[in-house]
Amino acid sequence: MWGWPVDETASGSRRVPLRTADVSRESGYSVQQVRDLERLGVIPPAARSSNGYRSYTSAHVHALRAYRGLAGAVGPVAARRMLAELRTETIAAAASAISTVHVRLARERDEALRAQQALDAIRGETNTPEYEQESDAMTITQLAAALDVRPSTLRFWEQEGLVSPDRVTSLRARRYGLSAIRAARIVAALRGTGYGIPAVRGMMGSLNQLDGLEETRRVLGRRLDQIAMRTVALLRAGADLAAVVTSAEGQPSVR
Template structure:
């Protein structure tokens, strides 16, 4: 091809794409519109190649939908809109880092639950089990609420939100909180005090249960931190490629 003219296959090959994908990106506004030959063939340039490199670098940093919106904004000459989208991604990454730090601290602070007061009303009976529960160390809603310094209604609200899953005493119908339920309630309490939403806490507690407790979850925390670090580095790479493309467009 003369000069810096490129065929669709030339752009596609660098990124392991099909030529149809390149044409789709152009139609979607991810790439600038290509000139057409008298016979209708697209003629891409080095600028298109730089745009595709920027888009490919933005995907791991911001996700495919946001990367698409960033490139579309650039090609509408709405650079401020593109920068706002990037700022929002950075803000989300910072919030995710804060959440991770909060969860780690909550796990660190989560000491084994205290032994129930055998003399307290509604607490475990002789042998450490609530009568009729068959579970050592089980406790009712009142004693657990007092231990956490919250209202019983709060525990019931957490149950409705899917945070807690206490069993029912077959004789009385009262809620019976096992040692695992107490652990989950304490962790939920820590995270609520840190300002996290119930739906966010429900996801974490599901991970705790799936991992079989808090200790196995440490590995998941390390993986989470690794993903956040990878996304932060991807944002740097994406910013570099986008900056190069914006300069090439001037």
Template sequence: MGKNLQTTDHLRPIDLARGHGLSTQAIRNYEEAGILPAAARTPHGYRTYTPLHAGALRAFLALRPGHGHPTATAIMRAVNRGSTDEAFRLIDETHAQLLDDRRTLRAVESALGDLDREPPTAPEPGGTLIGPLARRLGIRPATLRKWEHAGLVHPHRDPRTGYRVYDEAAVRDARLAHQLRRGGYPLERIAPLIAHVRTAGGLEPLEATLTDWHGRLSARGRALLAGAAELEAYLRARGRVPAGSRP
């Protein structure tokens, strides 16, 4: 991890900023935000930092890609005030969210796979009415109306009769919602996924999106590992600094 953080070398704000592409104002802002421990002052009022501050900065910058700026800030604040249990809780929450995102991705892929295995159905001329679509899916029409209210499907209305009419895209959305509901997903989590399908322009273009999704989850997992390593180094350094000399 480089230089021993237990040494008492005095560092200027520019010494911390250099090498990280940061400004000296950013260093001062990080200190004021509690990301860095409070700096000592010279008789003339200038801030002086130590290698311990450099370790705190490295830890924060390593935590930020995996946890995001607000959570990384909260983790460092907790550590610097001695609340390591709170810091670990925040870290656990990020890992839990990542696991939840992986489960969501698997559910989407499973639902799409189920759709691919279903025998293709030729779209009805002019669209499908709510009754036939509900029978095809094995659900009640009231369920389709509930999904419409939640934003999962968007049928249009026949101008003459006022009946709901589901075009090919709306049928696709209803089928996907049905598969995800069978997988136990609540409506509020299904809606953004179906919106993602609409944005992608259907199921086929979504394949590239799913591949990218896998990559982003893997990158975040590695970022969490890197952040944990730097935070552990900082925690060890704090433990080595005598209480009376800790910033």
């Protein structure tokens, strides 16, 4: 429900149509990009004047700015889908969807930090056997939930030689001790950074070498930097996302 924005003037309320060039200047996208993003459904179709020219509103500008931030936070495909949903959801549902992205980014950051801690623990290990409490171990279901991956993903990592759980009980159920948990956290962080299985295998195999440890630490540092940039992109889009949500509810845009 994308209505005309209302600007208060001395003479009262009036509608303010915008040209494609105006939207381009205000949003930071080129004229062609504005048209392309309209075609992709990032913004609703512009009204057409009698002479066939597109006529936009400030709601379109807010949507484009919101898309830029969302795309930086979750990627362009997910951002397009999310914006389409925000335009039809209630304020409560839309706000919850946006909060979920913040929570996801915070969780990714926490997991990257835990991976760094696991790396530090590996660096500090000596030849002294590592004794574990039974409560330190995890089942495959518990570890998958902690890493926000599927149990099948952990099985695949095992097949690829990235994580080696213990096997206990007559049913040979998987049991992940501290070393395996640390390895799984590092693998999850490396995979989240975009590294393929062969590259991850090489990095995991080099953790017993000083240069391997340092390279992995640099990668995890870049992972944290990427998450920080995605978080900043989402924060910058905050006011525009609020405008999208409230205009979808037929309420005044947040200014």
